[in-house]
Amino acid sequence: MRAAILGLSIAIAMASGATIAAHHSFAPFNMQAEKTIAGTVKQFDWTNPHTWLWVDVPNDQKSTDTWAIEGMSPNFLGRRGWSKSSLKPGDKVTLVIRPLRDGSKGGMFVRATMADGRVLVQSGEPTDP
Amino acid sequence: MRHVQTRHVVLVATMLAVAWIHISAQTTARPAPTATDWAALAKLPDFTGVWEISMGGGGGRGRGAAPQGPALTPAAAARRKQLQSEAREDSPTANCVPPGMPGIMGQPYPMEFLLTPGQVTIAIEAYQQIRHIYTDGRPLPADPDLRFHGNSIGRWEGDTLVAETVGFSPQTELDRNVPHGDSMRIVERFRLTDPNTMSIETTITDPDVLTAPYTTTRVLKRHRNWTLAEYICQENNRNFVDANGKAGVNLSNPSAGSAK
Numbered sequence: 001m002r003a004a005i006l007g008l009s010i011a012i013a014m015a016s017g018a019t020i021a022a023h024h025s026f027a028p029f030n031m032q033a034e035k036t037i038a039g040t041v042k043q044f045d046w047t048n049p050h051t052w053l054w055v056d057v058p059n060d061q062k063s064t065d066t067w068a069i070e071g072m073s074p075n076f077l078g079r080r081g082w083s084k085s086s087l088k089p090g091d092k093v094t095l096v097i098r099p100l101r102d103g104s105k106g107g108m109f110v111r112a113t114m115a116d117g118r119v120l121v122q123s124g125e126p127t128d129p
Numbered sequence: 130m131r132h133v134q135t136r137h138v139v140l141v142a143t144m145l146a147v148a149w150i151h152i153s154a155q156t157t158a159r160p161a162p163t164a165t166d167w168a169a170l171a172k173l174p175d176f177t178g179v180w181e182i183s184m185g186g187g188g189g190r191g192r193g194a195a196p197q198g199p200a201l202t203p204a205a206a207a208r209r210k211q212l213q214s215e216a217r218e219d220s221p222t223a224n225c226v227p228p229g230m231p232g233i234m235g236q237p238y239p240m241e242f243l244l245t246p247g248q249v250t251i252a253i254e255a256y257q258q259i260r261h262i263y264t265d266g267r268p269l270p271a272d273p274d275l276r277f278h279g280n281s282i283g284r285w286e287g288d289t290l291v292a293e294t295v296g297f298s299p300q301t302e303l304d305r306n307v308p309h310g311d312s313m314r315i316v317e318r319f320r321l322t323d324p325n326t327m328s329i330e331t332t333i334t335d336p337d338v339l340t341a342p343y344t345t346t347r348v349l350k351r352h353r354n355w356t357l358a359e360y361i362c363q364e365n366n367r368n369f370v371d372a373n374g375k376a377g378v379n380l381s382n383p384s385a386g387s388a389k
Binding site for chain 1 (some may be wrong): 218366370377
């Protein structure tokens with residue numbers, strides 16, 4: 001059931017993108033672009049008005065950069081199968097994001113693929129617990 | 130001696146002022162609700178619980194809105210065009226300023242209806258806001274303070290709660306890039322269309338801005354098992370819009386907003 005909730009189509013994710021605009025616009029993000037990054041979860045802020053996922057991503061200097069990924073709010077996600085431990089420090093994750101236009105190491109969450117193949121998206125009709 | 134007299138005068142004046150305040154308070158005192166008042170609530174439609182706009186039910190403008198939006202006077206249309214041309218990348222909500230009415234009723238978050246004698250209270254999760262609709266028969270204020278949510282009274286027409294709201298803060302918008310006039314008035318009709326579906330028909334009149342009333346309808350679903358969640362927008366807000374309308378994201382200090 002949980003996988004079904006989290007596995008809803010990207011089309012719905014796009015449609016629900018409008019809900020993000022309730023708090024702010026997409027202006028800082030390149031909504032036409034998708035970028036894939038892979039790394040290790042450093043921290044998952046389960047906070048309003050948005051969740052923030054901090055991921056350490058290996059770079060060319062044999063070090064890591066910390067990327068910041070904005071997601072939907074805990075209020076929105078909590079009613080769609082997510083919890084504060086959906087992403088935990090140490091989790092290996094591959095992320096698709098809408099990158100920031102200014103080239104900073106950040107973007108907006110599109111989907112995450114976990115090491116076990118689970119795909120997390122931030123969309124769908126809410127469910128009653 | 131003169132000093133003592135002065136103090137005496139001040140004391141008497143203070144007592145008179147207190148007495149006057151007491152008398153005015155008495156003239157506006159409202160009776161405490163009785164058991165009958167509480168029992169009467171059970172005869173009203175059951176609005177209790179947590180409701181959310183259903184997906185596809187219209188967010189910002191709501192289902193049934195004219196696709197072109199509100200019918201504007203030439204001046205208001207010119208004003209909108211000017212604001213659009215300034216190409217502000219975002220609205221103050223990016224800085225956690227709540228949208229106020231009518232935008233607060235179109236958020237992608239639930240709201241809870243509370244009915245008590247003489248009042249309907251709407252607790253709104255988005256931006257953790259609250260609206261008070263007084264149903265005790267009082268009139269709208271003649272010279273209202275200007276508020277984000279205006280000043281609301283309501284009455285029951287059969288099974289429909291009809292709320293009227295006036296007196297809005299100049300910081301709220303009628304629609305995107307449409308500032309409202311001084312006499313904007315919002316009438317909302319709340320009713321159940323089936324046991325767990327609520328329709329809110331919203332009609333905005335504003336002679337300074339609109340050439341015709343602007344009506345939209347939103348559909349909300351009841352979620353009996355939900356409770357409202359906390360929404361402190363300042364908790365970890367990394368989005369912003371600056372004074373020039375430039376939007377941005379603050380990526381500094383990764384641990385500051387951590388909630389573990």
